Amino acid sequence: MNKVLIVDDDVDILTLVKMTLTIHGFDVAVLSRWENIDNTIVNFEPDLILLDVSLAGADGREICKRIKSKQDTQHIPVILFSANIEMEKSIGDCKAQAFISKPYELSNFLQTIRSHITATRGNHSDN
Amino acid sequence: MISIRNISIRNKLVLMQVFTSVLVLGIFLVAFIITDIRSYKERRVKSLTSLAHVVGLNSESALFFQFQDEAREILQDLKNVLPEIVYADIVDAKGNTFASYKSPRADSFKLQRLTPDKLWVIEGNQLLVVDDMVKDGERIGKVMLQIEMTELTAVKKSKYSMGAILLFASTCFAFIIAFAVQPYISKRLLYLVNIMKKERTTGDYDVTIVDNGKDEISTLVQAYNKLMLQIKESQQRKDEFIGIASHELKTPLTSVKGYLDLLETVEDKQPNKQFVRKALESTHKLERLIKDLLDVSKIQSGQLSLNVSEFDIYELIDETIASSQMVSATHQIVREESSEAKQMIYADRQKIEQVLINLISNAIKYSPSENEVIIGTKKTDTELIVRVRDFGIGIPQEEIQDIFERFYRTKGSSVHISGFGLGLYICRDILKRHDGKIWVERESQGTSFYFSLPLQTNAQLMMPESVQEGGLALKYDDV
Numbered sequence: 001m002n003k004v005l006i007v008d009d010d011v012d013i014l015t016l017v018k019m020t021l022t023i024h025g026f027d028v029a030v031l032s033r034w035e036n037i038d039n040t041i042v043n044f045e046p047d048l049i050l051l052d053v054s055l056a057g058a059d060g061r062e063i064c065k066r067i068k069s070k071q072d073t074q075h076i077p078v079i080l081f082s083a084n085i086e087m088e089k090s091i092g093d094c095k096a097q098a099f100i101s102k103p104y105e106l107s108n109f110l111q112t113i114r115s116h117i118t119a120t121r122g123n124h125s126d127n
Numbered sequence: 128m129i130s131i132r133n134i135s136i137r138n139k140l141v142l143m144q145v146f147t148s149v150l151v152l153g154i155f156l157v158a159f160i161i162t163d164i165r166s167y168k169e170r171r172v173k174s175l176t177s178l179a180h181v182v183g184l185n186s187e188s189a190l191f192f193q194f195q196d197e198a199r200e201i202l203q204d205l206k207n208v209l210p211e212i213v214y215a216d217i218v219d220a221k222g223n224t225f226a227s228y229k230s231p232r233a234d235s236f237k238l239q240r241l242t243p244d245k246l247w248v249i250e251g252n253q254l255l256v257v258d259d260m261v262k263d264g265e266r267i268g269k270v271m272l273q274i275e276m277t278e279l280t281a282v283k284k285s286k287y288s289m290g291a292i293l294l295f296a297s298t299c300f301a302f303i304i305a306f307a308v309q310p311y312i313s314k315r316l317l318y319l320v321n322i323m324k325k326e327r328t329t330g331d332y333d334v335t336i337v338d339n340g341k342d343e344i345s346t347l348v349q350a351y352n353k354l355m356l357q358i359k360e361s362q363q364r365k366d367e368f369i370g371i372a373s374h375e376l377k378t379p380l381t382s383v384k385g386y387l388d389l390l391e392t393v394e395d396k397q398p399n400k401q402f403v404r405k406a407l408e409s410t411h412k413l414e415r416l417i418k419d420l421l422d423v424s425k426i427q428s429g430q431l432s433l434n435v436s437e438f439d440i441y442e443l444i445d446e447t448i449a450s451s452q453m454v455s456a457t458h459q460i461v462r463e464e465s466s467e468a469k470q471m472i473y474a475d476r477q478k479i480e481q482v483l484i485n486l487i488s489n490a491i492k493y494s495p496s497e498n499e500v501i502i503g504t505k506k507t508d509t510e511l512i513v514r515v516r517d518f519g520i521g522i523p524q525e526e527i528q529d530i531f532e533r534f535y536r537t538k539g540s541s542v543h544i545s546g547f548g549l550g551l552y553i554c555r556d557i558l559k560r561h562d563g564k565i566w567v568e569r570e571s572q573g574t575s576f577y578f579s580l581p582l583q584t585n586a587q588l589m590m591p592e593s594v595q596e597g598g599l600a601l602k603y604d605d606v
Contacts, residue, residue, distance in 0.1 A: 010378060012378075012379075012382045013378070013381060013382060013385075016381075016382055016385040016386060016389070017385070019389055020385060020388065020389055023389065023392060023393070024392075083374050083377035083378055083381070084374060085421075089434075102377055102378065102380075102381040103377060103380050103381035103383075103384040103385070103410070103414055104381065104384075104385070106385075106388040106392075
């Protein structure tokens with residue numbers, strides 16, 4: 001089962017995305033406090049991280065950069081998640097794989113997540 | 128007749144200066160010429176009177192002893208002293224002519240009328256002086272001399288022509304000086320007017336005019352700067368508000384929409400599923416409105432940037448038609464056949480799609496009782512033109528100019544049309560940034576919206592936003 005870790009400080013959104021992805025067959029872990037992200041990644045071993053950009057006390061893009069700079073986490077695809085569509089421009093900067101805007105279109109949302117999981121899987125098995 | 132109000136300030140200043148200098152100089156010249164001619168006449172009167180006096184003294188004894196020949200000789204001799212002499216008479220106390228002389232070239236009339244208290248008279252260029260001959264306190268007769276002031280005409284002519292030349296030359300000088308001096312006032316005013324015009328058309332109030340003077344124009348400029356700063360600040364506050372508000376609106380909307388999506392996935396029963404669909408449609412509309420508001424605040428703050436790539440516009444049109452068709456069951460969206468299968472252009476795909484969606488949804492919205500919208504394309508040498516034609520309620524002629532403005536919504540419509548009136552404003556801005564155009568034409572039934580995009584790659588499109596936009600502080604030298 002594909003494992004997705006969602007990081008968002010808005011509990012409402014967190015619950016919603018968790019339910020949506022669970023219904024569509026994903027194994028979901030949620031995190032409302034970004035400070036615990038390192039532990040969660042180690043314990044949960046997600047196939048993809050959906051990361052809110054404007055977190056309380058931190059910038060999701062910085063967290064993404066950190067994930068991508070670590071040897072043991074850099075292979076995990078990160079999708080930035082924000083209501084501010086301008087954030088799409090910074091995905092290259094922080095090496096995120098994609099951007100999903102809030103509110104999202106359900107079919108696009110699922111498709112983006114699925115495509116990035118398979119893409120990484122493919123690359124991973126090639127390596 | 129040209130009204131003075133309609134003359135530009137530059138020409139007004141020039142005309143004012145020239146008029147004043149010509150008027151002043153004209154008065155001065157007329158006064159000068161009149162005085163000059165009068166003093167010439169006075170000189171002649173004076174010299175002729177002295178001559179008459181001398182003649183009187185010399186002919187005193189001749190008159191006393193009644194030597195007419197002697198008196199005549201004296202008068203004859205006058206022509207040697209004064210060639211201009213025409214008539215010379217010596218009259219005795221009774222008023223009878225005692226001796227007289229008449230110049231051979233005397234074709235002019237003889238001046239006769241002379242009031243007793245007046246000792247000289249001028250008529251035309253004829254001057255007559257009378258001098259009494261007095262012996263031992265008794266008036267024994269008088270000498271009357273008439274000359275033709277041949278020089279007078281020439282003197283007058285030369286004065287007049289000198290006056291005319293002076294007036295003409297000084298008018299020219301006045302024009303030159305006025306033209307040279309007027310920019311001192313007009314340039315600053317015209318500059319201000321140009322800036323005002325520019326700001327009115329662009330809506331960009333971020334221009335500070337530098338003017339270091341202390342006169343009224345500087346006060347005007349400072350007041351204007353202050354006013355623009357206030358406008359800019361209030362726009363910024365409004366844009367910030369829109370930005371924050373749209374952002375804050377989006378988060379709960381995400382939640383509403385997401386849960387409705389979930390509900391739609393799990394709900395199978397009718398009419399529940401139908402209700403959820405309806406709710407979803409409305410959230411979709413709400414989302415569009417928020418997006419529009421956000422776009423406008425970005426346009427205003429100059430943050431809207433293009434993400435340019437090369438793509439097939441025909442493919443985009445077909446895709447947009449297909450997705451619009453899914454939303455609208457009431458209208459048939461038809462694409463006219465184009466001669467080519469493919470047309471690559473350089474543009475921001477997402478933004479052009481936004482323009483197309485906007486025009487198509489407008490076409491549907493404003494033709495509630497019709498069922499067709501036609502999309503056509505045309506290619507010229509330099510640009511691609513896309514046309515979106517509806518058969519709806521149309522646009523009144525007087526509104527054509529305004530429909531691309533912010534928050535503009537048609538007034539005369541009897542149909543309720545929802546929306547903020549931002550769509551066309553955003554479209555116009557997007558096309559402007561692409562060096563394209565958007566315009567509208569009225570049809571016998573309905574309306575045609577056109578937009579054009581340049582076909583060649585435009586280097587400017589690739590330029591970063593900060594270079595194209597941003598605050599300016601212009602000086603007069605920059606104009």
